[in-house]
Amino acid sequence: MTKTSRVPQRREESLTRDRIIEASIALLDERGEGGLTFRALSERLATGPGAIYWHIADKSDLMTAASDAIVARTLGPPADGARPEAAIRAVALGMFDAIDDHPWVGSALMRAPGQLPMVRLIESLGRQLRALDVPEDAQWPAVFALLSFILGVSGQNAANAHVARTRGLDRTVFLTDVATVWSNLDPNDYPFARSIARHFPDHDDRADFVAGIDLILSGLAARRRR
Amino acid sequence: MTKTSRVPQRREESLTRDRIIEASIALLDERGEGGLTFRALSERLATGPGAIYWHIADKSDLMTAASDAIVARTLGPPADGARPEAAIRAVALGMFDAIDDHPWVGSALMRAPGQLPMVRLIESLGRQLRALDVPEDAQWPAVFALLSFILGVSGQNAANAHVARTRGLDRTVFLTDVATVWSNLDPNDYPFARSIARHFPDHDDRADFVAGIDLILSGLAARRRR
DNA sequence: ACCTGAACACCGTTCAAGT
C-alpha cells in the first residue's frame, strides 16, 4: 500500500497564501458567497482546515485578500493617455464589470474599510481628480462620492446575485417578481415606485451605472465653472 | 417545587411579530450585527428558538423587518412644504443619522433588494425628483444614483462600526491607525492616498455625505439647464 | 517551519411533542 503510483487526494505543490487565495476565488465564483468555508477550501486544497491558518489570519483576511486580487487585476496600471473624465469612467466601469463577474467582491470590498483593495480604488479615482484640476480641498469629497456610489451599486449587485442564487431563479425572473409586487402597491402611498415598476424588467443596470457616474462628473464640472 | 410565587423567566405578554422585531432592534443596537441570534433573542423573549419561527420566516426576514421599522420611522410622511432639493437633502440626512444610530441598518438594507424598506426610500426620493421637474426618463437614473450613494455610505459606516466593535476601539483610533498605514505607502504608487491620509482623523463624515448629495444634485441641475 | 484533524463553541433551522 505504500508508494502507490496515484494518490490523487495528496497535493503536489506546497500550500502557499497565493494558492489559498486562488482556490478561494474559484470557490466563491462557483458557489457564491456562502460557498467559501474552511472545510470546502481545505478539501479542495487537500489539507486540513487548520493548515490554512498558518498562511492567513482569519476569514475576513481571506475575503479581503481574494477581493484585492480581483481589484488589483481590474484596475491595473493607471491609464495615462486618456482624458481624466474618460479615465474615471473607465475605472468605474472596470469595477462594475469585475463585480458583475464576481459579485462577492461587492460585499467583500464594503467590509474592508481602509484595507488595500479600497486604497487601490481610492488612488485610481483620486489621481484622475487631480488631473481634472479639482481644487485640493474638493478632491476627497469627490473621491468619496464616486467611491460610495460604486460601492453602493456593487453591494446591490452582490445582493441581487445572492438572492438569485439562493432562490434559484435568474435575474430577469427576480426583477419581474419585484416589479409585480411594486405594481400592486397602494397608488396613494407609492405612486413613484408603481410608475417605475413597469420599466423594471427590461432596463439596463450598466447604463444606470454610467448615468450615475456622469451625474457626479457633471456636478463636479458645474462646480469648476463657478 | 411546583407553583413557586416568582417565575421571572416566564413572559407576560404573548409573542407577536412586533415584539420580536422590537427585541431584535434592541439586541442589534446593544450588541451589533453579530448580537442578533435566535438563541439570544428567544432568551430575551423568554421562549424557545422554535417559537420565533411561528411569526417570522427566517433570519433574513427578521433583519429586513427590523431595518424596515427604522426606515419607516425615519422617513415618516413626506415633507410637502420644503423645496424639492431641500427635501432630498432632508431624506438623505435622515437616513445618514438613522444609520449612524443603528449601523446594522446599513448592511441590512443592502441585503434586501426590492423589499419594503428599499421601496420606502425610493419612493421618498422619487417624489422629490418629480417635484424637481426631472424629465420622466431621467427620474430613475437620478433616484438610482442617490440611492446607491446613500447605500454605499451606509455600508461603509456599518463596516466601520463593525470593525470598531470587534476590535474594541473607537472610530477615531481606528481612523488614526488607517491614516498611519496609508502615510507609509509607497509615494510613487500611492501619492493620492498618502496625501489625504493626513486629513483623515479629523474629518467630518456627515459633511462628506452632504457634499456627495449636493454633487449629484448639482449634476442634475446642470442637466436641466441644457 | 509547516501541517494534521479532532474538538470546541457556536450558528440557523426543523420538528415531534405538547397545550
Next chain:
DNA sequence: ACCTGAACACCGTTCAAGT
C-alpha cells in the same frame, strides 16, 4: 393556533500532536 426544546447539519477557530 401557538409554543417548547432537543436535535440536525452546519459554521470559524484552536491546539495538541505529528513531520
